[in-house]
Amino acid sequence: MSAENELLSVEDARARSLALASPLAVEWVRLDEALGRALGADVTAQRTLPPWDNSAMDGYAVRSADLLSPLPVRLAVGEIIHAGEMPEVELRPGVCARIMTGAPLPVGADAVVMQERTRAIASEGAEGPAVEILEAVPPGTFVRPRGEDARAGEPLLARGTPLGIPELGLFTAQGMLTVPVPRRPRVAILSTGDELCRADEPPEGRIVDTNAPSLALAVARAGGIPTLLGIARDTQEEVSARLADAQGFDVVITSAGVSVGERDFVKAALHEQGVEMNFWRVAIKPGKPLAVGRRGNTLYFGLPGNPISSLVTFELFVRPVLRKLLGHTDVEPARVSGRLDGSLRKSAGLAHYIRVAAIWRDGELWARPLATQTSGALRSAASATHLLHFPREASSLAHGEHVVLLPVSWIA
Numbered sequence: 001m002s003a004e005n006e007l008l009s010v011e012d013a014r015a016r017s018l019a020l021a022s023p024l025a026v027e028w029v030r031l032d033e034a035l036g037r038a039l040g041a042d043v044t045a046q047r048t049l050p051p052w053d054n055s056a057m058d059g060y061a062v063r064s065a066d067l068l069s070p071l072p073v074r075l076a077v078g079e080i081i082h083a084g085e086m087p088e089v090e091l092r093p094g095v096c097a098r099i100m101t102g103a104p105l106p107v108g109a110d111a112v113v114m115q116e117r118t119r120a121i122a123s124e125g126a127e128g129p130a131v132e133i134l135e136a137v138p139p140g141t142f143v144r145p146r147g148e149d150a151r152a153g154e155p156l157l158a159r160g161t162p163l164g165i166p167e168l169g170l171f172t173a174q175g176m177l178t179v180p181v182p183r184r185p186r187v188a189i190l191s192t193g194d195e196l197c198r199a200d201e202p203p204e205g206r207i208v209d210t211n212a213p214s215l216a217l218a219v220a221r222a223g224g225i226p227t228l229l230g231i232a233r234d235t236q237e238e239v240s241a242r243l244a245d246a247q248g249f250d251v252v253i254t255s256a257g258v259s260v261g262e263r264d265f266v267k268a269a270l271h272e273q274g275v276e277m278n279f280w281r282v283a284i285k286p287g288k289p290l291a292v293g294r295r296g297n298t299l300y301f302g303l304p305g306n307p308i309s310s311l312v313t314f315e316l317f318v319r320p321v322l323r324k325l326l327g328h329t330d331v332e333p334a335r336v337s338g339r340l341d342g343s344l345r346k347s348a349g350l351a352h353y354i355r356v357a358a359i360w361r362d363g364e365l366w367a368r369p370l371a372t373q374t375s376g377a378l379r380s381a382a383s384a385t386h387l388l389h390f391p392r393e394a395s396s397l398a399h400g401e402h403v404v405l406l407p408v409s410w411i412a
């Protein structure tokens, strides 16, 4: 068995990471703070909406049975009902009501004929106003039925439902000002490396820590609350001390120092801090050294140090976990299908995630691999739109082949 066979597959690694997580405690937040989060409890409707059958068109409310005679049918026009008014009289046979979009249907009416299918008739003396209806309509035509949106006492939306704008609109219509959602995960981010400095320091032979600020943006975009813990030097004591200080977080992310280098102390430090390691090393490029574990209710991710490796492993492993903590049920990375604009080769053993720029051309999504695929070059991700999944056992992908693309969450 080669060493690479002992590596976890990406799918298994994600499943094992997700198994460590469950949705966080529910809090009630204002609707504008709930956008993009998942509902934390089943919600029952308090109001029936719409409260009455109402018109979907400007036109005439009719008894559909009145239109069974040869067309056009002439009907007397009773009252005019605008949106915001209640009808006052029941519709008798041979009579219709002028009605505007959103106005409640009068008792007796069962359909609406749109204005464009009618011809108004000038009022003639004592007979009052009338209209010619040019088409027959079945019952229910252009009627928005009572309770179409919600029925009081019945389920409105289920726990786990992602809260987009229409869902929040439903709550607004119910008069709900707050909704229950799992609270946002608190995420600590620690950079490790003797070579690192902050962006506001003179480098003096060091390189700027880009991972922590990048991961903080990715965490925030995924719905978490990031806290930067700064830079730890490459000693087990310092990494361990920083981890010990990181209390009260749901997730702790470290970057770098997780491989087999002489100064890679993250795993030892996690162990020293009592973190139970779940796995280490995944059959993936970029990002093979990756450590995941748990202590109490805190999950630990030791991400690799190369800037692209940390971003890719965040996408594939951390983001799904943050989504699960946030109560989402659909946590797998999104995928779309495209075609390869180029050709790719590799040896079997690791799944590769290739940075591509995908564009819509001739009715299809074409994915062009970016020229640079080294995991150290941030520039190579600058114009990437997706990660192309080059499966573990595959060794070549030909031009035009259908490929699986993962939209990345880091793009503008």
Ligand code: AMP
Binding pocket: 191, 192, 193, 195, 196, 207, 208, 209, 210, 211, 212, 255, 256, 257, 258, 259, 261, 304, 305, 306, 307, 376
């Ligand atoms: P390591 O995993 O410690 O061997 O680091 C792998 C590579 O990632 C090295 O070239 C590091 O200099 C680089 N690196 C590590 N941490 C960071 C960071 N926070 N920001 C940018 N590059 C980093």
Ligand code: MG
Binding pocket: 192, 193, 194, 234, 256, 257, 263, 305
């Ligand atoms: Mg290092």
